[in-house]
């Protein structure tokens with residue numbers, strides 16, 4: 001990630017002027033960011049594919065802010081995925097026993113288990129585009145600095 005030298009706001013990929021204060025992005029920062037994206041895009045994509053998040057965590061260059069950003073997002077997603085899949089499975093089980101509530105519980109369980117797939121697709125698209133956008137809802141959490 002590159003930051004505005006004037007106000008500190010983060011530059012998204014493809015931006016050459018700060019959206020907050022209008023300052024031009026420093027050329028060195030721009031080059032560094034673009035190089036980071038080009039070299040570490042594969043690591044960033046792996047971050048969203050389940051346990052493969054370990055590849056960017058362990059193998060991506062330590063100074064790659066782009067890979068690190070996506071590794072963190074992927075790790076948060078993996079943890080949420082485990083929780084949602086357990087809760088979803090429990091709801092489906094409960095729905096199977098309490099047959100009246102099953103009408104509500106079983107679809108709710110299916111939705112909870114499907115959510116991570118949507119986040120995964122969003123994350124992969126962001127990584128492939130060279131963007132450092134947070135995932136909706138869960139992307140605000142930081143585990144890896």
Ligand SMILES: [Zn+2]
Nearest residue numbers: 004007018021
């Ligand atoms: Zn600025």
